[in-house]
Amino acid sequence: MPPLDDASSASLRRTLRRLPALAGALPRLEPQSLPDDPVTAFLRWLREALDAGVPEPHAVTVSTADAAGRPSSRVVVLKDVDDQGRWVFATDLRSQKARDLEVNAAVALSFYWQPLGRQVRVAGTAVRLDADECAADFLARSPASRAAAFATRPGEPLAGVDVLHEAMRAASARVEAEPDAVLPDWVLYAVVPEEVELWQGSGDRAHQRVVYRRDGAGWSRRLVWP
Numbered sequence: 508m509p510p511l512d513d514a515s516s517a518s519l520r521r522t523l524r525r526l527p528a529l530a531g532a533l534p535r536l537e538p539q540s541l542p543d544d545p546v547t548a549f550l551r552w553l554r555e556a557l558d559a560g561v562p563e564p565h566a567v568t569v570s571t572a573d574a575a576g577r578p579s580s581r582v583v584v585l586k587d588v589d590d591q592g593r594w595v596f597a598t599d600l601r602s603q604k605a606r607d608l609e610v611n612a613a614v615a616l617s618f619y620w621q622p623l624g625r626q627v628r629v630a631g632t633a634v635r636l637d638a639d640e641c642a643a644d645f646l647a648r649s650p651a652s653r654a655a656a657f658a659t660r661p662g663e664p665l666a667g668v669d670v671l672h673e674a675m676r677a678a679s680a681r682v683e684a685e686p687d688a689v690l691p692d693w694v695l696y697a698v699v700p701e702e703v704e705l706w707q708g709s710g711d712r713a714h715q716r717v718v719y720r721r722d723g724a725g726w727s728r729r730l731v732w733p
């Protein structure tokens with residue numbers, strides 16, 4: 508295989524074209540066997556991802572947009588699907604995603620579970636959880652994660668890696684000295700779903716898409732073309 512830093516874009520295109528996608532034995536989806544509500548369906552698929560040994564199945568891409576509609580995406584970890592059927596993640600209020608959500612609550616999540624050829628998309632509105640819940644989540648984090656959260660200044664220019672390590676050392680000492688200290692900028696967002704799509708890839712490209720849409724107090728469900 509040619510090196511990927513080869514100047515020839517034709518060679519890059521060839522390399523990319525030859526990469527397999529949706530290879531291997533993938534499960535078949537029987538849409539009628541899916542539950543009526545997407546939260547139960549998601550939890551079933553998450554269980555199957557865990558059982559199949561999918562690496563880090565709780566890693567999820569979160570997409571937000573700023574006040575001008577400029578989108579951005581990044582990976583976070585899923586913290587919960589709560590008893591109100593909301594997908595919960597944690598972040599720093601100073602981060603771009605949080606700044607976006609504070610002015611534009613529209614949000615989309617995307618999971619990809621490669622060994623199963625499955626994608627789940629959730630679109631809806633993000634609500635910030637109350638300070639007590641955010642604090643409890645912060646305190647449940649490992650000391651190293653708490654120190655990292657105290658040390659960071661999300662998105663600000665960093666003069667050098669040594670500055671980061673020094674800030675981490677100072678923050679670790681603080682966490683040890685003050686184990687109950689909470690970062691006030693630590694926030695949880697719950698995504699209230701409007702639409703959830705389960706996508707099952709297939710080697711023969713007859714992929715299946717099932718879209719759930721909120722319908723009054725319940726959900727409607729339909730198949731759509733892939």
Ligand SMILES: Cc1cc2nc3c(=O)[nH]c(=O)nc-3n(C[C@H](O)[C@H](O)[C@H](O)COP(=O)(O)O)c2cc1C
Pocket residue numbers: 566579580581582583584585596597598599602603604605661662
């Ligand atoms: C596997 C993985 C898990 C991550 N988990 C989180 C997380 O739970 N919360 C978070 O704020 N950032 C998390 N990040 C870092 C984000 O992807 C991102 O770099 C950071 O939050 C800044 O994003 P923003 O400036 O767009 O808000 C994670 C990154 C990876 C690769």
